[in-house]
Amino acid sequence: MSREAIAAAAARFAPHDGAFLRRTPLWKLPGAAFGVRCDEVWLKLEHLQVSGSFKARGMLNRLLAQPIPGAGVVVASGGNAGIATAAAARRLGVRCEVFVPTVCSPAKRARLRELGAHVVVTGDVYAQALEACLERQRATGALLTHAYDQPEVVAGAGTIAREIEEQGGRPDSVLVSVGGGGLIAGIASWFRREARIVALEPELAPTLFAARAAGAPVDVAVSGLAADSLGAKRIGSIAWDITQQFVGDAVLVPDGAIGAAQRTLWKEFKLAVEPAAALGLAALQAGAYVPGERERVCLVVCGANVDPATLA
Structure with missing residues (x-):
């Protein structure tokens, strides 16, 4: 996947801005706001996207x-x-x-x-x-239309990274939830090796983690809190190729930490997000990913299709 393909997708979107698609906000907060020892935590609020997700x-x-x-x-x-x-x-x-x-x-x-x-x-x-x-x-x-394993789908997801760069510059690291891998494939295709891309998966849905252990994509059993949004049983072929090139870290996050992060985002920041969108904060708060003290970490808050009553 090339940056040119991502730029072409962004150009294709231009006539449809607002009604069909939104330029979602980027929040920059001190790491201390989340109890994390790093310079800044950026939240790309893609849960505010049209249709409620990236x-x-x-x-x-x-x-x-x-x-x-x-x-x-x-x-x-x-x-x-x-x-x-x-x-x-x-x-x-x-x-x-x-x-x-x-x-x-x-x-x-x-x-x-x-x-x-x-x-x-x-x-x-x-x-x-x-x-x-x-x-x-x-x-x-x-x-x-495939949920994650088509070039146009991956290029569309990559426009998030392009937008982050336009809004806030280049972060040091980007933490991305993985199911079938379309989101991380798009983001990694834009940033390449100019930012550290970290793959996050629930322990009960480890498609990329299992593929790396096996040396090739394999089927995995899928269950747990995020099974409806990160429920692919195998990493996509496009994502497998791209993550092999540009993603160094694949981190597993337990369901308990994901649920706790969801509640934090709701209670402290009034962000009603689904489990997949909370993996980034969960990884930070549970110590699954430990940033440097001067690091600027970007979390892609990827979806909001959840009943807020379940977060109370």
Whole structure:
């Protein structure tokens, strides 16, 4: 993935700023605000994105870059990619069908239906929903939007890194949650080796960590707090290639630390975010990643499709 592809995605987005996509805020706070011994903690507030997650960038880029057939678009998702695809499809006036596993939260299913998507609930995990989705795509000829493993999707995610650099300069490190890997692949493709990119995964969904241990992508069992948003059972092929080049650290974070970080973000900063979005703070607070005292650490707060009542 090239920086040119990411810049092309950003240019493609320009006519749709505001209604289809947002330039999300970047907060810069002292590390002490989070009880962390580092110079600054930056929060890229991508949970404020249209459709409630960073997925809006990749899904919109895919739809804008490809001709959309009469059958519309189809996607398999734990929730967020489906919501993003449905939101983009609605704005473009095309049909959208979304396959989700049973682990997809009721809040995300309700949001999909609000956006006018036809929702099919099938399988216990994302991989099973994807199998059904691919079968449906072959039958209808609809445009397939993959949750994380398509070049346009990765390039769209990479515009986050470009935006961070435009808003605040280059951080020393960027902590990125990993499921299938589209987000980290895009961010690493932009920063390359000019910032330290750290992959964060729940202990109960270790796709990249397991792939590195095996020397190649492998299937893993997926469960735990973040299973609906980080529920891929295997790291994507694009992410595997890019992380091999540009990502040195892959860190596992326990569910207890993720839940605690969610509550901190809600109680202290009034940020209602889903578990995947709290991994960065969880890694810092649990000591899974220890920054230098003069380090500027950027956390990608990647999604907000959660019922705030669960955070009280």
